[in-house]
Amino acid sequence: MKQLCVIPCGNKKIWDKVPHLGKVEAQNAYTGTFHLLCRQYAEKFFDDWVILSAKHGFLFPEDFVPGNYNVSFSMKTEEVIRLEELNMQAYEKNLHQFNKFVVLGGKKFRPIIETAVEGEYIYPLQGCTGIGYMQQMLKKAVLTNHSLHD
Template sequence: MKRICIIPCGAKKIWDVSKEAGSQPAHLVYLSPLHQRTKTYAQTFFDDWVILSGKYGFLHKDDIIPANYDVTFGTNHIELITEEQLRRQFYEKQLTAFDELVVLGGKKFRKVIDPLLLDHQHANYPLAPYKGIGYMLKAIKEATESGTELTAHD
């Protein structure tokens, strides 16, 4: 079974601490604790992982982000990526090749990811049972430190 991990971006970005940072690869842009922990988790348990951004959609670690932005799923922001754009990226970035998508985000990501899935694909949301970011951060840290993946939840 071919698997990929999808992690959230985050509100705090490199330009919040270094205004003159310029364009940066996605893996260096996001500084929030949740993003940092989910990135460590993804790198620990997966060969393949992508970042999911409300503005740019699916980002590979070396995709370039030109400048700061503040666009979040679950809002009606004018720059929010559309489902059609996400579906195009899903094919272009070959996410269709994966059987299992492990999504390390809150319930708002289910509305974004589930409509994109093909018949052979399954998404699971191991952070779904956690009520709040503090519990998510703790669970991710414990899983990474123990070398034990979080339990899958559909």
Template sequence: MKRLCIIPCGKRKIWDKQPGLGPVPAQSAYTGIFHKLCQTYARTFFTSWVILSAKHGFLKPEELVPGNYDLAFQMKHPDMISIRELQKQLDEKELNDADQIVMLGGKKFDQILCKVFGRSAIFPLKGSKGIGDMQRKLKVAVENKTEII
């Protein structure tokens, strides 16, 4: 079974501390604790994973992010990526053949992913009591080498 893990990008980025850095791979661009824990979880349990950005869409770990931005899916902003563009990326980046889609984020991503993939994703962190609880679950799962169910 082919599985795809999607992790949210995060507000904190490398350019916050190094403004003149220039483009960096997506896997190094996002520096927040939650994002880093999601990335460790994705690397531990999945062969295929991407970062979901409201500006750039689906980013493979090695893809370059040109620079800093501040955009979230809750914002109604002209720079936000459209559902149509996300769907196009599924083909371009060969992400459309996953049997199972796992999203390491909150339920705010449910509607977006349903529209993009035409089906629901699995949200292992659903029911968590906030960001601290999500971080704890991710940490424990990696330490114990046991996926969150």
């Protein structure tokens, strides 16, 4: 079974600290605590992972993000990637080769990911009552080398 970890991007970005920095690889663009913990988890337990951005869609770690933006899936704006685009991206980036998707993040990602790609979905953080608990679980999993998704 081939699995892919999907992690959220986050509000804090490298351009908040270095505004004139040009494009950067996605793996270096997002600097928030939750994103960084998700990334540590993804790097530790998965061969393949992507960042899900409300503006840019599915980003492999080495994909480039052109610059700063402030868009979330809850916003009603043209800047939010359309589900049709996400679906096309999933196809173009060959995400259909994966049949198991481990999605780190809140409930809001569920309809998005389940519309974009077909497969088995696991949401190891869905029982958490807040971001603090999510961060605690991710930290503990990485430190103890015990995954949350098995």
